[in-house]
Amino acid sequence: MPRNLLLAYAVTWIIHGLYIVVLTHKAARLRREYEELNKPGPGR
Amino acid sequence: MNKKLVFFALVTLGLLLYALNQALYVAPTEETMGDIQRIFYYHVPSAFVAFACFFANLVASLVYLKQRSSAADAFALATAEVGVVFCTIVLITGPLWAKPVWGIWWTWDARLTSTLLLWLIYVSYLILRRFSSGGQTPVLAAVLSVFGSVDVVFVYMSIRWFRTQHPQPVLGGGEGSGLHPAMAHALLANVVAFFAFGALLVWLRYKLERSRQQLDELHALAAERGTN
Numbered sequence: 726m727p728r729n730l731l732l733a734y735a736v737t738w739i740i741h742g743l744y745i746v747v748l749t750h751k752a753a754r755l756r757r758e759y760e761e762l763n764k765p766g767p768g769r
Numbered sequence: 770m771n772k773k774l775v776f777f778a779l780v781t782l783g784l785l786l787y788a789l790n791q792a793l794y795v796a797p798t799e800e801t802m803g804d805i806q807r808i809f810y811y812h813v814p815s816a817f818v819a820f821a822c823f824f825a826n827l828v829a830s831l832v833y834l835k836q837r838s839s840a841a842d843a844f845a846l847a848t849a850e851v852g853v854v855f856c857t858i859v860l861i862t863g864p865l866w867a868k869p870v871w872g873i874w875w876t877w878d879a880r881l882t883s884t885l886l887l888w889l890i891y892v893s894y895l896i897l898r899r900f901s902s903g904g905q906t907p908v909l910a911a912v913l914s915v916f917g918s919v920d921v922v923f924v925y926m927s928i929r930w931f932r933t934q935h936p937q938p939v940l941g942g943g944e945g946s947g948l949h950p951a952m953a954h955a956l957l958a959n960v961v962a963f964f965a966f967g968a969l970l971v972w973l974r975y976k977l978e979r980s981r982q983q984l985d986e987l988h989a990l991a992a993e994r995g996t997n
Contacts, residue, residue: 726793726804729869733808733862734789737815740861741966744854748973755980762987 774972781965788955788962796955808866810955813939814963815858816884820921822852822967823891827918830911839982842907845914847974849894851967856888871934879927880935887924890917 792810799806829845832838863881864874875881894917898910928935939948948956 727869729865730805730807733811733865734793736861736865737811737858740854740858741970744970748970748977751977752980755977755984758984759980762984762991 774969777965777972778969781962781969784958784962784965788958791955791958796952797949799952802870805866805869808862810959812859812862812866813956814959815855815862817960818963818967819852819855819859819887820925821964822848822855822971823887823918823921825971826852826891826914827921830914833907833911834915840979842911843975843978843982844971845907845911846898846978847971849891849898849914850974851970853888853891853895854970855963855967856884856891860884860888876934878933878935879931880924880933883920883924883927887917887920890920 788810792807796807796810798804826845826848829841829848832841833845863884867876868874890913894910894913897913898906901909927933928937947953
Protein backbone atom coordinates (compact mmCIF):
# COMPACT_ATOMS: atom_id res chain seq x y z
CA MET A 726 0.00 0.00 0.00
CA PRO A 727 1.35 3.50 -0.82
CA ARG A 728 2.81 5.40 2.13
CA ASN A 729 0.58 8.45 1.60
CA LEU A 730 -2.56 6.28 1.60
CA LEU A 731 -1.61 4.81 4.98
CA LEU A 732 -0.71 8.28 6.24
CA ALA A 733 -4.06 9.73 5.12
CA TYR A 734 -6.05 6.98 6.87
CA ALA A 735 -3.86 7.13 9.98
CA VAL A 736 -4.01 10.93 10.23
CA THR A 737 -7.81 10.82 9.88
CA TRP A 738 -8.14 8.52 12.88
CA ILE A 739 -5.46 10.29 14.91
CA ILE A 740 -7.37 13.58 14.52
CA HIS A 741 -10.69 11.96 15.43
CA GLY A 742 -9.01 10.20 18.36
CA LEU A 743 -7.53 13.46 19.63
CA TYR A 744 -10.92 15.15 19.34
CA ILE A 745 -12.54 12.35 21.36
CA VAL A 746 -9.81 12.80 24.01
CA VAL A 747 -10.58 16.55 24.11
CA LEU A 748 -14.32 15.79 24.54
CA THR A 749 -13.59 13.28 27.32
CA HIS A 750 -11.38 15.84 29.07
CA LYS A 751 -14.12 18.50 28.79
CA ALA A 752 -16.72 16.05 30.18
CA ALA A 753 -14.48 15.19 33.15
CA ARG A 754 -13.88 18.89 33.91
CA LEU A 755 -17.62 19.61 33.81
CA ARG A 756 -18.30 16.66 36.14
CA ARG A 757 -15.71 18.00 38.61
CA GLU A 758 -17.26 21.48 38.48
CA TYR A 759 -20.72 20.00 39.14
CA GLU A 760 -19.37 18.08 42.14
CA GLU A 761 -17.67 21.18 43.54
CA LEU A 762 -20.84 23.20 43.17
CA ASN A 763 -22.91 20.54 44.93
CA LYS A 764 -20.38 20.05 47.75
CA PRO A 765 -21.93 21.15 51.07
CA GLY A 766 -20.34 24.32 52.44
CA PRO A 767 -18.64 24.47 55.90
CA GLY A 768 -21.66 26.17 57.50
CA ARG A 769 -24.21 23.63 56.31
CA MET B 770 -23.93 6.96 29.67
CA ASN B 771 -27.24 6.84 27.94
CA LYS B 772 -28.15 3.52 26.26
CA LYS B 773 -29.23 5.12 22.97
CA LEU B 774 -25.84 6.81 22.66
CA VAL B 775 -23.95 3.57 23.33
CA PHE B 776 -26.12 1.71 20.80
CA PHE B 777 -25.57 4.42 18.19
CA ALA B 778 -21.82 4.41 18.88
CA LEU B 779 -21.66 0.63 18.36
CA VAL B 780 -23.66 0.83 15.11
CA THR B 781 -21.33 3.63 13.92
CA LEU B 782 -18.26 1.55 14.76
CA GLY B 783 -19.70 -1.36 12.74
CA LEU B 784 -20.40 0.95 9.78
CA LEU B 785 -16.88 2.43 9.93
CA LEU B 786 -15.25 -1.01 9.94
CA TYR B 787 -17.41 -2.18 7.04
CA ALA B 788 -16.65 1.02 5.12
CA LEU B 789 -12.90 0.71 5.81
CA ASN B 790 -12.93 -2.83 4.39
CA GLN B 791 -14.82 -1.60 1.31
CA ALA B 792 -12.37 1.26 0.77
CA LEU B 793 -9.14 -0.69 1.23
CA TYR B 794 -9.92 -4.18 -0.07
CA VAL B 795 -13.25 -4.43 -1.93
CA ALA B 796 -13.26 -1.36 -4.21
CA PRO B 797 -11.31 -1.98 -7.43
CA THR B 798 -7.94 -0.29 -7.95
CA GLU B 799 -8.19 2.80 -10.14
CA GLU B 800 -6.34 2.35 -13.46
CA THR B 801 -4.26 5.53 -13.72
CA MET B 802 -3.63 6.46 -10.08
CA GLY B 803 -3.43 3.01 -8.55
CA ASP B 804 -3.99 2.40 -4.83
CA ILE B 805 -3.37 6.03 -3.83
CA GLN B 806 -6.84 6.83 -5.25
CA ARG B 807 -8.29 5.04 -2.20
CA ILE B 808 -7.72 8.27 -0.24
CA PHE B 809 -10.86 9.37 -2.13
CA TYR B 810 -13.00 7.17 0.20
CA TYR B 811 -11.93 9.22 3.23
CA HIS B 812 -11.33 12.61 1.60
CA VAL B 813 -14.74 13.01 -0.07
CA PRO B 814 -16.98 11.76 2.80
CA SER B 815 -15.04 14.00 5.22
CA ALA B 816 -15.77 16.97 2.93
CA PHE B 817 -19.48 16.03 2.78
CA VAL B 818 -19.70 15.83 6.58
CA ALA B 819 -17.88 19.16 6.97
CA PHE B 820 -20.31 20.83 4.52
CA ALA B 821 -23.31 19.29 6.31
CA CYS B 822 -21.99 20.49 9.69
CA PHE B 823 -21.46 24.03 8.41
CA PHE B 824 -24.94 24.02 6.88
CA ALA B 825 -26.42 22.79 10.19
CA ASN B 826 -24.41 25.53 11.91
CA LEU B 827 -26.03 28.13 9.62
CA VAL B 828 -29.54 26.83 10.39
CA ALA B 829 -28.86 26.73 14.15
CA SER B 830 -27.37 30.24 14.02
CA LEU B 831 -30.42 31.62 12.20
CA VAL B 832 -32.71 29.92 14.76
CA TYR B 833 -30.59 31.45 17.55
CA LEU B 834 -30.76 34.94 16.00
CA LYS B 835 -34.56 34.64 15.76
CA GLN B 836 -35.40 32.91 19.04
CA ARG B 837 -32.31 33.42 21.27
CA SER B 838 -32.60 29.74 22.17
CA SER B 839 -29.65 28.39 24.18
CA ALA B 840 -30.22 24.91 22.66
CA ALA B 841 -29.77 26.35 19.15
CA ASP B 842 -26.60 28.11 20.31
CA ALA B 843 -25.22 24.85 21.75
CA PHE B 844 -26.06 23.02 18.53
CA ALA B 845 -24.36 25.76 16.47
CA LEU B 846 -21.18 25.40 18.52
CA ALA B 847 -21.24 21.59 18.28
CA THR B 848 -21.68 21.58 14.49
CA ALA B 849 -18.98 24.23 13.94
CA GLU B 850 -16.45 22.31 16.05
CA VAL B 851 -17.15 18.95 14.38
CA GLY B 852 -17.16 20.69 10.98
CA VAL B 853 -13.68 22.08 11.66
CA VAL B 854 -12.43 18.60 12.65
CA PHE B 855 -13.66 17.10 9.36
CA CYS B 856 -12.46 20.09 7.32
CA THR B 857 -8.98 19.67 8.87
CA ILE B 858 -8.99 16.07 7.65
CA VAL B 859 -9.98 17.23 4.14
CA LEU B 860 -7.09 19.72 4.12
CA ILE B 861 -4.59 17.05 5.20
CA THR B 862 -5.77 14.09 3.10
CA GLY B 863 -6.02 16.31 -0.02
CA PRO B 864 -2.29 17.18 -0.20
CA LEU B 865 -1.36 13.58 0.74
CA TRP B 866 -3.29 12.51 -2.36
CA ALA B 867 -2.11 15.43 -4.51
CA LYS B 868 1.65 14.94 -4.06
CA PRO B 869 1.95 11.53 -5.80
CA VAL B 870 -0.72 12.37 -8.40
CA TRP B 871 -0.07 16.04 -9.30
CA GLY B 872 3.57 16.17 -8.15
CA ILE B 873 2.80 19.05 -5.75
CA TRP B 874 1.38 19.21 -2.24
CA TRP B 875 -0.66 22.36 -2.79
CA THR B 876 -1.72 24.88 -5.41
CA TRP B 877 -3.65 28.10 -4.94
CA ASP B 878 -6.57 27.15 -7.16
CA ALA B 879 -10.17 28.17 -6.43
CA ARG B 880 -11.21 24.90 -4.71
CA LEU B 881 -8.18 24.52 -2.45
CA THR B 882 -7.94 28.20 -1.53
CA SER B 883 -11.66 28.53 -0.76
CA THR B 884 -11.51 25.36 1.38
CA LEU B 885 -8.59 26.77 3.38
CA LEU B 886 -10.55 30.01 3.76
CA LEU B 887 -13.60 28.03 4.94
CA TRP B 888 -11.46 26.33 7.59
CA LEU B 889 -10.03 29.70 8.71
CA ILE B 890 -13.53 31.22 8.96
CA TYR B 891 -14.81 28.46 11.24
CA VAL B 892 -11.60 28.38 13.29
CA SER B 893 -12.14 32.15 13.80
CA TYR B 894 -15.71 31.35 14.84
CA LEU B 895 -14.43 28.90 17.48
CA ILE B 896 -11.74 31.32 18.67
CA LEU B 897 -14.36 34.07 18.96
CA ARG B 898 -16.56 31.79 21.06
CA ARG B 899 -13.66 30.64 23.21
CA PHE B 900 -12.00 33.95 24.02
CA SER B 901 -14.71 36.60 23.72
CA SER B 902 -16.53 37.36 26.95
CA GLY B 903 -19.86 39.03 27.43
CA GLY B 904 -23.47 38.32 26.55
CA GLN B 905 -23.11 39.31 22.89
CA THR B 906 -20.70 36.48 21.99
CA PRO B 907 -23.35 34.01 20.70
CA VAL B 908 -24.95 36.78 18.61
CA LEU B 909 -21.61 37.81 17.07
CA ALA B 910 -20.76 34.16 16.42
CA ALA B 911 -24.15 33.55 14.78
CA VAL B 912 -23.66 36.56 12.49
CA LEU B 913 -20.15 35.36 11.57
CA SER B 914 -21.63 31.95 10.78
CA VAL B 915 -24.24 33.46 8.44
CA PHE B 916 -21.53 35.27 6.44
CA GLY B 917 -19.11 32.34 6.67
CA SER B 918 -21.63 29.92 5.23
CA VAL B 919 -21.49 31.77 1.89
CA ASP B 920 -18.04 30.22 1.44
CA VAL B 921 -19.55 26.72 1.72
CA VAL B 922 -21.50 27.40 -1.49
CA PHE B 923 -18.36 28.86 -3.10
CA VAL B 924 -16.24 25.81 -2.18
CA TYR B 925 -18.89 23.44 -3.52
CA MET B 926 -19.38 25.35 -6.79
CA SER B 927 -15.75 26.39 -7.37
CA ILE B 928 -14.89 23.33 -9.50
CA ARG B 929 -17.93 24.03 -11.66
CA TRP B 930 -17.33 27.79 -11.98
CA PHE B 931 -13.53 27.80 -12.49
CA ARG B 932 -10.86 25.76 -14.24
CA THR B 933 -9.04 24.19 -11.31
CA GLN B 934 -6.20 21.78 -10.67
CA HIS B 935 -8.66 19.94 -8.41
CA PRO B 936 -10.63 17.38 -10.48
CA GLN B 937 -14.10 18.15 -11.79
CA PRO B 938 -17.02 16.57 -9.85
CA VAL B 939 -17.15 12.79 -10.08
CA LEU B 940 -20.77 12.67 -8.94
CA GLY B 941 -23.36 14.84 -10.63
CA GLY B 942 -20.73 16.40 -12.88
CA GLY B 943 -22.67 15.90 -16.08
CA GLU B 944 -21.69 13.77 -19.09
CA GLY B 945 -18.56 11.68 -18.66
CA SER B 946 -18.66 11.79 -14.86
CA GLY B 947 -19.52 8.80 -12.71
CA LEU B 948 -18.00 5.89 -10.85
CA HIS B 949 -17.58 2.14 -11.28
CA PRO B 950 -20.48 0.50 -9.31
CA ALA B 951 -18.08 -1.13 -6.81
CA MET B 952 -16.34 2.22 -6.24
CA ALA B 953 -19.73 3.95 -5.88
CA HIS B 954 -20.71 1.33 -3.28
CA ALA B 955 -17.47 1.87 -1.31
CA LEU B 956 -17.98 5.62 -1.45
CA LEU B 957 -21.60 5.31 -0.31
CA ALA B 958 -20.58 3.02 2.58
CA ASN B 959 -18.00 5.58 3.71
CA VAL B 960 -20.38 8.51 3.30
CA VAL B 961 -23.00 6.75 5.47
CA ALA B 962 -20.38 5.71 8.07
CA PHE B 963 -18.79 9.17 8.24
CA PHE B 964 -22.20 10.86 8.53
CA ALA B 965 -23.09 8.51 11.41
CA PHE B 966 -19.73 9.27 13.06
CA GLY B 967 -20.17 13.02 12.51
CA ALA B 968 -23.68 12.85 14.01
CA LEU B 969 -22.29 10.95 17.01
CA LEU B 970 -19.61 13.60 17.61
CA VAL B 971 -22.17 16.43 17.25
CA TRP B 972 -24.48 14.63 19.69
CA LEU B 973 -21.69 14.25 22.29
CA ARG B 974 -20.48 17.84 21.86
CA TYR B 975 -24.06 19.19 22.04
CA LYS B 976 -24.72 17.32 25.30
CA LEU B 977 -21.49 18.71 26.76
CA GLU B 978 -22.34 22.27 25.77
CA ARG B 979 -25.85 21.95 27.25
CA SER B 980 -24.28 20.72 30.51
CA ARG B 981 -21.90 23.69 30.46
CA GLN B 982 -24.81 26.10 29.93
CA GLN B 983 -26.65 24.53 32.90
CA LEU B 984 -23.52 24.79 35.02
CA ASP B 985 -23.14 28.48 34.11
CA GLU B 986 -26.77 29.04 35.18
CA LEU B 987 -26.09 27.25 38.50
CA HIS B 988 -22.97 29.38 39.05
CA ALA B 989 -24.98 32.54 38.33
CA LEU B 990 -27.70 31.39 40.74
CA ALA B 991 -25.16 30.58 43.46
CA ALA B 992 -23.50 33.98 42.99
CA GLU B 993 -26.89 35.68 43.22
CA ARG B 994 -27.69 33.84 46.47
CA GLY B 995 -24.29 34.81 47.81
CA THR B 996 -24.87 38.51 47.21
CA ASN B 997 -28.43 38.54 48.66
